[in-house]
Amino acid sequence: MKNLLLIITSLLLVVSCNTSTKKYNPEITANEIAKHIKYLSSDSMAGRMPGTEGARLSAEYVRENFKDIGLKLLGDNGFQSFELVTKSDFGKNNSFGFDNFTGKLNIDFSTFSFSKNDSLTAEAVFVGYGFNINSDSLKWNDYKDIDVKGKWVLILRGDPELENSASKFIPYSGERSKVLTAKDNGAAGVIFVAGVKFSEEDKLAALYYDNTSSNSGLPVINITRNVANKYFADTDLNKTIEELENEINNDNHGKSFPVPLVINATTDIILQKVETQNVIALLETNNPKYKDNYIVIGAHYDHLGMGGPGSGSRMIDTIAVHNGADDNASGIAAVIELAGKLASIKESLKRNIIFVAFGAEEEGLVGSMYFTNHPPVDIKHISAMINFDMVGRLDTISNSIMIGGTGTSVGAEDILNNCAENSGLALKFNSDGYGSSDHASFYGKGIPVFFVTTGAHVDYHTPFDDFKKINSKGEKKVLDFSLKLIENVANLDSNLVYIATAPKSGHRGGKRYKVTLGIMPDFASKESRGLGVDMVMPGGHAEKGGMENGDVITALNGMPVGNIYDYMNRLTKLKAGQIVTVDIIRDNKKKVLLVHL
Numbered sequence: 001m002k003n004l005l006l007i008i009t010s011l012l013l014v015v016s017c018n019t020s021t022k023k024y025n026p027e028i029t030a031n032e033i034a035k036h037i038k039y040l041s042s043d044s045m046a047g048r049m050p051g052t053e054g055a056r057l058s059a060e061y062v063r064e065n066f067k068d069i070g071l072k073l074l075g076d077n078g079f080q081s082f083e084l085v086t087k088s089d090f091g092k093n094n095s096f097g098f099d100n101f102t103g104k105l106n107i108d109f110s111t112f113s114f115s116k117n118d119s120l121t122a123e124a125v126f127v128g129y130g131f132n133i134n135s136d137s138l139k140w141n142d143y144k145d146i147d148v149k150g151k152w153v154l155i156l157r158g159d160p161e162l163e164n165s166a167s168k169f170i171p172y173s174g175e176r177s178k179v180l181t182a183k184d185n186g187a188a189g190v191i192f193v194a195g196v197k198f199s200e201e202d203k204l205a206a207l208y209y210d211n212t213s214s215n216s217g218l219p220v221i222n223i224t225r226n227v228a229n230k231y232f233a234d235t236d237l238n239k240t241i242e243e244l245e246n247e248i249n250n251d252n253h254g255k256s257f258p259v260p261l262v263i264n265a266t267t268d269i270i271l272q273k274v275e276t277q278n279v280i281a282l283l284e285t286n287n288p289k290y291k292d293n294y295i296v297i298g299a300h301y302d303h304l305g306m307g308g309p310g311s312g313s314r315m316i317d318t319i320a321v322h323n324g325a326d327d328n329a330s331g332i333a334a335v336i337e338l339a340g341k342l343a344s345i346k347e348s349l350k351r352n353i354i355f356v357a358f359g360a361e362e363e364g365l366v367g368s369m370y371f372t373n374h375p376p377v378d379i380k381h382i383s384a385m386i387n388f389d390m391v392g393r394l395d396t397i398s399n400s401i402m403i404g405g406t407g408t409s410v411g412a413e414d415i416l417n418n419c420a421e422n423s424g425l426a427l428k429f430n431s432d433g434y435g436s437s438d439h440a441s442f443y444g445k446g447i448p449v450f451f452v453t454t455g456a457h458v459d460y461h462t463p464f465d466d467f468k469k470i471n472s473k474g475e476k477k478v479l480d481f482s483l484k485l486i487e488n489v490a491n492l493d494s495n496l497v498y499i500a501t502a503p504k505s506g507h508r509g510g511k512r513y514k515v516t517l518g519i520m521p522d523f524a525s526k527e528s529r530g531l532g533v534d535m536v537m538p539g540g541h542a543e544k545g546g547m548e549n550g551d552v553i554t555a556l557n558g559m560p561v562g563n564i565y566d567y568m569n570r571l572t573k574l575k576a577g578q579i580v581t582v583d584i585i586r587d588n589k590k591k592v593l594l595v596h597l
Helices: 002-020 030-040 053-069 175-184 225-233 241-251 325-344 366-373 412-420 439-443 472-490 564-571
Strands: 079-090 095-098 109-111 118-126 132-134 139-141 152-156 189-193 220-223 257-267 269-283 294-300 352-358 382-388 400-404 426-430 449-453 519-521 531-536 552-556 579-586 589-596
Touching: 030 053, 030 325, 030 472, 053 269, 053 325, 053 352, 079 366, 118 189, 152 175, 152 241, 152 257, 175 189, 175 564, 189 225, 189 257, 220 225, 220 257, 225 241, 225 257, 269 325, 269 366, 294 325, 294 366, 294 472, 325 352, 325 382, 325 472, 352 366, 366 439, 382 439, 382 472, 412 426, 412 472, 439 449, 439 531, 449 472, 531 564, 552 564
Parallel strands: 118 152, 152 189, 189 220, 294 352, 294 382, 382 449, 400 426
Antiparallel strands: 079 269, 095 257, 109 220, 118 257, 132 139, 269 352, 400 449, 519 531, 531 552, 552 579, 579 589
C-alpha cells in the first residue's frame, strides 16, 4: 500500500510539473491559427455577445494563452472590466387605454426601447407621417397650423415612398427622427401605427436595444391598426388608418387633425447592464532606452450573439448563432500567434508590446474606447497601434490585403512596402485613421495606427461566417507579413511621427450626411445631459471650432441634443458652409462654440 501511494504521488507530481511548465509553440502555424478560430467560433460560444457565457469563456481562453506564452497579465489578472447596456425589456407597468378600452401588452400595443418611462393622460393629434421637412428638394410639414403641445401625437410608420430605395424621405422616416420632430413641436408623447403598405400583417415593433442607454425624452408607444381604428370609431371622425394612409400617399401631402378622446398610457422599459472585459497582457523587452515606450497589438473578440433586431446582423429576421469566425476570431488568433512568436524573440525588440483582446467592439468600439480612456500605462507612451479585424479570408487569387491608417504617420507606406517584399501579398492602402474598428479609438488619442484586414465578404454579420470558410494558410501569410511590420515598428530608433488628417464625410444607418462635425461619440458614456464626445477628429470642423475630447454636446443650432440619435437627426438639417452654434458642457460649465461646416 505504501509503495502504491508513492507511485500515485509520483505520478501526480509528474502531471503537476507538466501542467505548470506547459511549453507554448512560438512558431506561427496554420494549424494553431485554425485551432484558435475553431474554438472561438464554435456554436458553444453562441456568438460571443458581451456579457454572455460565450464571451466570458472566450476572454478566459485568450487570457490562458497569454499566460502560457509567459506574458505579464495587466489589470485584474489580465481582465479590464467595464459595464455596458446590451438589452432592454418590458417593466411591469406598461399600459395603454382609452374610454372603455384597455390594451394588452404585445397584443394591442408595445413600448419602444428608447421610450422615456412616464405616464401621460391626454388627447391625441393625428399628424400623418410626422414630418417637418424644409429642404431644397422637399417641403412637408405635418405640424403646420396644428397644436400638439402637451398631447399625444399619432404617427404613421414609414413614408409615402416605401418601395423607392432612393426616396428623399429616407433621412426623415425613422422612428427616432419622428420622435425628435414631435418633441421639437411640443408633443408630450408619441404613438406609432403601421399602415397596410408598411405592414400588411400589422405587426408591432419588436423590442430591442439599439446601442444607446439614452431615451428619447418622450413616452413612445406602438399600437395596432385595429386599436387605432377603434380609437377613431369611438369619436365622430369616421376615419380608418387604411383610408388615411391611402389619402396621404395619393395626395402627396400631409393630413393632420385633433382627436378629442383622452388616451391614458404608461411606459416602463428596463435597460439591462452587463459586465464584460478587455484582456490585456504585456511583453516587456527590458531595453533600458525604451523602457517607457509601448506599441499595442489588438483585435476584438466579441460578436453578435444569436443575431436578431438591434444586434447588427444583416439578417435581422434570423435568430441563429452568428459564429464570427472571420469577424473576429481570426483577429484574436492573429494576436495570440503573434504574441507567442514575439515573446520568443523579445531580446531583439526595443519597445514593449501590450497585447489586447477588446470586448464590445460591435457595440460601438466600447472596449477600445474604455482602454484608451483607462490605459494601463501613460497613453502618451504608446507610440503605435496595430489592429487586426477580419484577417481569415485571404483571396487565393489576388492575395490582396487592405492596410488602413497609412496616412496617420510619416513614412508608413514605405515601411509597409519593405515588409511586403517576397511576402506574396498585394497591399492596398487606405490612409484614414478612423473607421469602424478599434484602431480608431487610438488614432483619436494622437497615436499612429495600422489596420490589417483581408476585407469584407457576403457572410459578414450573418450566421454564415463559419470556421469552414476560413483560409488558415492564407492567414499565416498575413501574420508572417505582420510580424515583420511589428518588428520594424518596435525597433525604430525614434517613434513614428503622427499625422492629423481631416475626417472623410460618410454615412451611417442609411442616412447620408451633407456635413459632419468631425467627432466620435462616447458610446459607453453614462452621460444624461447630452451626447458625450469621446474624440474630436484632427482637422475636422469641431476641432477648428474649439471642441475638445470629453465635451458634452447639449444642442446644435439651439435645438437640444440628448443622445446619438438626436445628434444624427440634427445633422440632416445642416448644410455645408453654414456656421452653427454648438452648446457644450465642459468641466461642468456651459459654453457655446461657433463651428463653420
